[in-house]
Amino acid sequence: MIKAVLFDLDGTLADTALDLGSALNRLLTEEGLPTQPDHLIRPIASHGARALVALGFGITHEHPDFEALRQRFLDHYDDSFADRTCLFEGVSELISEIHRRGLPWGIITNKPMRFTDRLIPTLPFPVAPQVVVSGDTVGVAKPDPRPMRYASERIGLDPTACLYVGDAERDIQAGRNAGMRTVLAGWGYIADSDRPQEWGADVRIESPLDLLQHL
Known part of the structure; x- marks a missing residue:
């Protein structure tokens, strides 16, 4: 579960x-x-x-x-860094529903803390993340699984109880290597030359709210 x-x-x-x-x-x-x-x-x-x-x-x-x-x-x-950055359509509603269901949520990014710690407070999340791990939080970044394990430890769960959503191959690799279920965000920054069908995600979704049927 x-x-x-x-x-x-x-x-x-x-x-x-x-x-x-x-x-x-x-x-x-x-x-x-x-x-x-x-x-x-x-x-x-x-x-x-x-x-x-x-x-x-x-x-x-x-x-x-x-x-x-x-x-x-x-x-x-x-x-x-925050002039024109915004949440993707449906993200705010998704976070609200995750919170309503009593599930903790968090962020694991390769963005340096220098930016992450200042950007996240500017974004209109309806509920604050319960853990934030940046690319330099633990000294290594994705696809290394250590940021994933660190995040799950911070919220008191085994990685196998966590779902990770990302738009890049390293996201899927890091999640899988940590034992998490992985979801590919099909609306993300995926190049025509990428081969996401080979990345091994458990599921691909095309909009944030599609995630709800997989929880």
Whole structure:
């Protein structure tokens, strides 16, 4: 029996792509490079700063300037991380119903605490999450299962009693490796080149409220 529901943040609960894209495009403009359109940014928004810098500058992580560019991207994002970010349609109603059913809920994200701890209070969740685990909370990030185990420990449950919802392959890997049931958020940041049918999620849903039939 599922006794708690845990979620990824970017691309699952919150649409953060516009603010991430704005930060990237400001950095590109500073460097005299063309900006990137939303339709290219959105599918990789869940993959974080490294993927966005690679998109914008066409360089790999091994490039000598990569880390400096990533840090500058994060500084730009720091200035506007909550300007246009919002909850996906149906998320607020979903959280209300999860709470009504007496289930704890929480967030496990790869977003650094630097942003997570300030962004979550700005989002109109009807009930506050009972646990929040960021990408640097336990020193490792998804797909490592340790953030998942830490979250379940914080709410006093075995991971096998938890359901995890995310939109990226690493979300499904981390949840499965921790022993959680996994749900793929089909409305999230999934690229045409992704192969979500091979990720091994227990179920795929296409809107937040579809989750209710699986609890």
